Structures are given as C-alpha cells and as structure tokens.
Amino acid sequence: MAGFDDGGVFFSDNFSSENTQDDSQVNLQAAKRRFRDFLRQFHEGNFNYRYRDQLKQHYNMGQYWLEVAMEDISSFDEVLADKLTKQPTEHLPLLEEAAKEVADEVTRPRPEGEEDVADIQVMLKSEAHPVPMREIKGRCENSVSAPSGGSGSWTARSDRLAAALSAMGAMAGQAPVVGDVVLRAGFRNINAGSTFRDSTMTKGEKLYASRHVFDVNERVSAASSLLSARCVRQANVSQEAYSIRMKLDDNRKITEAHCTCKGGTSGTCKHAAAVVVYVNKEDTTTKTSVENVWRKPSAKQLGMYNKGVLFSDMYAPKVPDDRLEKKPVPPGIIESDCPLGIMLRKEAQVKKNLARLDDLVPLIGHPEVMFSAAQVSS
Known part of the structure; x- marks a missing residue:
C-alpha cells in the first residue's frame, strides 16, 4: 500500500502536436504541388495537354470551371488520386487552388481591369463501378463514391457548401449528402x-433521340444548382463535343446558360435544348420523392417490354373462303364497260385462245399436215 502514497508526475507534450500539424501542412503543400504538376504536364499520346489547354480556353471564354477525370489523376499519381478519393474535403480545395495558379500562368497577360485571376471550380468525374444506394455505409463517409441511380452521376464538393447542403435535408427531389459527396x-x-x-x-x-447528349452532371447548392453536359457534334462526330453549362435557381428556372458552339453564347441553342429534354425525360427523372414508386418502370421501359399481348391480336387471321358470299354474275355485265365487264371479257378471250391451242397441239409433229394462214386465223 506504500506505493499509493507516492505523488504522480504527469505532463503533456504540446511540442509533438505542433510538429504533427506542421507535417500535415507540409504534406498538403506537397499534394498541391503535385496537383499543379498534373494540370501542367498531363498529356495524351499525341502530346495534347488536355487540362492546361482547357483551362486557357475556358478562362478566355469567361467559364471559370474545369472537369477532371479521376482516372487521369490515377495514371499520373496513384497516391495522389487515393488521397483525393479518401480525403476530398482536404484535397479538393488544393486541386482548385492549383487550377487557379495554372490558369494564372497560361492566361498572362490579361486585359486591363482583369489582372486578378478568378477562382476555378473543379468538377470530378469517374468511370468507376457505381455503388448501390443501400450499400453506402460508414466506409463511404467523407470519401468520394460513385452511387448508382437514374443519372449515374456524382459530384465531389469542398467543404464550402457542406453546411448549406446538410441544412437542406431530404426535401423532395434534392440530393442526399454523405460526408461531402x-x-x-x-x-x-x-x-x-x-x-x-x-x-x-x-x-x-x-x-436527344439520336443519343447525342451525354455526361450530364448537376452540382446542387442551397439556392441554385449548376448543370453541365456534353453534346456530340452533328457535322463531325470525331471532333470534340460541345460543352453546355446551365445555372438554375431554386424554382428550376434557367438563369444563365452557355454552349461552346458558335451560336451558344446566349445559351438558347439546340444543344442546350437537348440537355433540357434529356433532364426532363421520364427515364432520367428521379422518383425517390414519390411514395412507393422507387422501382416503378419508366414509360420507356413499358414501351419496350409490353406484356400480355396475344399473337392473334398482333396479327389478325384472314377471313376463310367459306365465309365469303358467292353471287351469280348479273346478265349483260360482260358487254358493259365497267371494270368487271372488261375483266370478264378478257378472261373469256383467254379461255377461247386456250381452247383453240388445245386443238392445234395434236397436229404439231405431222409434216404431212399443212396449215394455211387462213386455217390458223379461222
């Protein structure tokens, strides 16, 4: 019992905590540099620097956004892509800061009055296999996931709108929030x-009917949402598809729209209209806010898979001959000029010629029998 009388000595190592924070800050700065290198250096086989060129093109057109494929980041740096997937709240803002710095570099010199570079909004897309909504559990918390659904789209967000999105709750037609996704x-x-x-x-x-609209995504905020899509060119499908962006208010009215086609400055071109048709069609409209229709087939599916149709209803049988009513030909109709009379006279003439031919066939082959033109014609 003597040991219980000894006074204990306790201390807190505050310096190690500061060192940990410093190391974390260093790691984030290193990740930001790698994001900047990715946007500058990533290119395809033909040395087409996709993201660097897109940043310059979009910024010069007043479109301060960039769409990045997760597969491209993974091919450039797998560790960096893994960090972005597992810690999007920390690394997505770094990617946006890196995009802003690269945009500053590629757009210099800028016109007078536009010296300050604008913020760049980054949207992530992925071809990953979707995760069913009911399987999104704790392992998906605070990470980037690709849930399955009507549109199959997902968008990762930074923490700037997380509080506003969480406050929205589960209102009808609005997207649920898991972590920051x-x-x-x-x-x-x-x-x-x-x-x-x-x-x-x-x-x-x-x-829309020609399936030219694809890659439709929507980013939802408290009072508005940003819709982006792409549309295949009709004249030359091998060229880069048009990019369409729309800003919608809380009443789902279009407040701003833009398309990269020649006539898309006002956002009222046919490509933007095709995106509206795509979103409003039955097979892409959410049904989660309607009671007991979660797995209800769409109108398109019902049209493709009609059930219970009898074969006799699809192909009606022909009426048998015994059901036809036979009537004698009226006398004197053969001499008339009606269609039936002309047809009957032709038929009678054919029968007469066949009867004469039957009489002449036995005589063929007998050389001693001579015919005169008068005999044949008589």
Missing part, C-alpha cells in the same frame, strides 16, 4: 418556360 438518383425537371423557340426544342428532341 452529393449523391444523385436522378434529376428534377427544368422549368425552361419560353427560353427556347419551338423549332429549337424540336431540334433538341432530335438530338
């Missing part, structure tokens, strides 16, 4: 109103 299970209809002319909407429906 906005999950989409479909789209809410866009209220286009009189934005597009009827002829433009008709062209947009044709583009």
Whole structure:
C-alpha cells in the first residue's frame, strides 16, 4: 500500500502536436504541388495537354470551371488520386487552388481591369463501378463514391457548401449528402418556360433521340444548382463535343446558360435544348420523392417490354373462303364497260385462245399436215 502514497508526475507534450500539424501542412503543400504538376504536364499520346489547354480556353471564354477525370489523376499519381478519393474535403480545395495558379500562368497577360485571376471550380468525374444506394455505409463517409441511380452521376464538393447542403435535408427531389459527396438518383425537371423557340426544342428532341447528349452532371447548392453536359457534334462526330453549362435557381428556372458552339453564347441553342429534354425525360427523372414508386418502370421501359399481348391480336387471321358470299354474275355485265365487264371479257378471250391451242397441239409433229394462214386465223 506504500506505493499509493507516492505523488504522480504527469505532463503533456504540446511540442509533438505542433510538429504533427506542421507535417500535415507540409504534406498538403506537397499534394498541391503535385496537383499543379498534373494540370501542367498531363498529356495524351499525341502530346495534347488536355487540362492546361482547357483551362486557357475556358478562362478566355469567361467559364471559370474545369472537369477532371479521376482516372487521369490515377495514371499520373496513384497516391495522389487515393488521397483525393479518401480525403476530398482536404484535397479538393488544393486541386482548385492549383487550377487557379495554372490558369494564372497560361492566361498572362490579361486585359486591363482583369489582372486578378478568378477562382476555378473543379468538377470530378469517374468511370468507376457505381455503388448501390443501400450499400453506402460508414466506409463511404467523407470519401468520394460513385452511387448508382437514374443519372449515374456524382459530384465531389469542398467543404464550402457542406453546411448549406446538410441544412437542406431530404426535401423532395434534392440530393442526399454523405460526408461531402452529393449523391444523385436522378434529376428534377427544368422549368425552361419560353427560353427556347419551338423549332429549337424540336431540334433538341432530335438530338436527344439520336443519343447525342451525354455526361450530364448537376452540382446542387442551397439556392441554385449548376448543370453541365456534353453534346456530340452533328457535322463531325470525331471532333470534340460541345460543352453546355446551365445555372438554375431554386424554382428550376434557367438563369444563365452557355454552349461552346458558335451560336451558344446566349445559351438558347439546340444543344442546350437537348440537355433540357434529356433532364426532363421520364427515364432520367428521379422518383425517390414519390411514395412507393422507387422501382416503378419508366414509360420507356413499358414501351419496350409490353406484356400480355396475344399473337392473334398482333396479327389478325384472314377471313376463310367459306365465309365469303358467292353471287351469280348479273346478265349483260360482260358487254358493259365497267371494270368487271372488261375483266370478264378478257378472261373469256383467254379461255377461247386456250381452247383453240388445245386443238392445234395434236397436229404439231405431222409434216404431212399443212396449215394455211387462213386455217390458223379461222
């Protein structure tokens, strides 16, 4: 019991905590440098510096955003891609800062009054296998996931809008939030109103029917959302697809729109109309806010897989001959000029010629029998 009387000595190592924070800050700065190197140096086989050129092109057009494929980051630096996937709240802002610095480099010198570079918004996309919504558990918390759903799209966000998104709750048609990842299970209809002319909407429906619209994503905030999509060119499908961006208010009305086509400055081109048609179609509209229709087939599916149709209803049988009513030919109709009379006279003439031919066939082959033209014609 004597040991319990000894006074204990305790201390807190505050210096090690500071060292840990310094190491973490150094690691984040190193990750930022790698992101900057990725945006500068990543290129394809033909030495096309995709992201560097896109940053310059978008910035000069007043489009302060960049879309980055997770597979490209992984091919450049697997460790960096893994950190971005597992810690998006820390590394996505670093990627946006790196994009801003690269945009500053590639757009110099800028016009007077635009010396200060604008912030760049980065959207991540991935071809990863989607995760069912019901399997999103604790392992997906605070990490980038690709959930399955009506649109199959997902968007990673930084922590700037996390509080606003969490406050939105599970309102009808809005995307749930897991950690800092906005999950989409479909789209809410866009209220286009009189934005597009009827002829433009008709062209947009044709583009949608031809499957020219793809890569549709939506980033949701508290009072608005940003919709981005791509549309294959009709004239030359081998060229880079057009990029369409729309800003929607809380009533789903289009407040801003832009397309990279020649006539897309106002955002009222046929490509933007095709994106509206894509979002508003039944097979891409979310049903999660409607009771008991989570697995309801869409109108498109019902049209493709009709059940319970009898073969006799699809192909009606022909009426048998015994059901036809036979009537005698009226007298004197053969001499008339009606279609039936002409047809009956032709038929009678053919029968008469066949009867004469039957009489002449036995005589063929007998050389001693001589015919005169008068006999044949008589």
